[in-house]
Amino acid sequence: MPMTPRQRKFALTAHVTASVGWLGAVAAFLALAVAGLTSDDAQTVRSVYVAMGVTGWSVIVPLCFASLVTGVISSVGTTWGLLRYYWVAVKLTITVLATAALLIHMPPISHIARAAAGPGWSAGDLQGLRTQLVVQSGAALLVLLAATALSVYKPQGRTRFGRRASRGAPQPTDTTTPARP
Numbered sequence: 001m002p003m004t005p006r007q008r009k010f011a012l013t014a015h016v017t018a019s020v021g022w023l024g025a026v027a028a029f030l031a032l033a034v035a036g037l038t039s040d041d042a043q044t045v046r047s048v049y050v051a052m053g054v055t056g057w058s059v060i061v062p063l064c065f066a067s068l069v070t071g072v073i074s075s076v077g078t079t080w081g082l083l084r085y086y087w088v089a090v091k092l093t094i095t096v097l098a099t100a101a102l103l104i105h106m107p108p109i110s111h112i113a114r115a116a117a118g119p120g121w122s123a124g125d126l127q128g129l130r131t132q133l134v135v136q137s138g139a140a141l142l143v144l145l146a147a148t149a150l151s152v153y154k155p156q157g158r159t160r161f162g163r164r165a166s167r168g169a170p171q172p173t174d175t176t177t178p179a180r181p
């Protein structure tokens with residue numbers, strides 16, 4: 001169902017806020033993961049993993065779902081459609097895969113957060129998992145940067161479905177292109 005211009009601006013504001021907020025939260029997560037791996041101070045390491053548990057569940061997981069939901073709304077409510085343009089279809093795939101990867105990795109994050117908060121924690125514990133967290137959050141950041149670049153450049157290639165559906169249909173308008181004077 002097509003959105004009115006006002007609804008579209010609202011949906012886009014929510015989408016950009018959630019999506020770019022997700023990217024920012026993952027950047028903070030990576031900084032924490034690096035500090036947790038490299039710091040020699042047991043107290044710093046302990047607080048880093050407790051903070052990662054809280055940030056993961058309370059910020060990153062909600063923002064990731066908000067990005068997915070608002071992205072789908074912005075697609076189906078405009079002539080971009082969900083599967084008409086490669087840039088939208090690729091972003092949908094990236095976001096669904098990133099959401100699945102995030103949900104798979106949240107239990108180990110909760111595990112290290114609980115271990116770090118416990119009395120038996122020492123600075124050298126769970127080294128393998130701590131290295132994994134740096135690699136995974138670095139990879140997630142690169143994927144989200146790619147999705148952001150795709151969103152802004154919007155390469156115009158259409159999917160086969162999009163080519164068929166577009167015959168005689170109105171073209172999408174790029175919200176970043178200023179109107180002609």
Ligand code: HEM
Pocket residue numbers: 008012015016019020023067068070071072074075078080081082088089091092094095096144147148151152173174175176
């Ligand atoms: C990785 C997560 C995502 C990021 C970082 C992201 C980022 C962005 C950004 C920055 C824009 C604004 C671009 C502009 O107005 O020029 C945008 C727009 C848009 N995004 Fe996403 N997005 C993500 C996920 C998704 C998903 C999952 C979908 C849907 C399948 C989607 C569909 C759209 C559509 C259709 C627009 C244009 C809306 C309009 O013109 O009104 N995005 N996205």
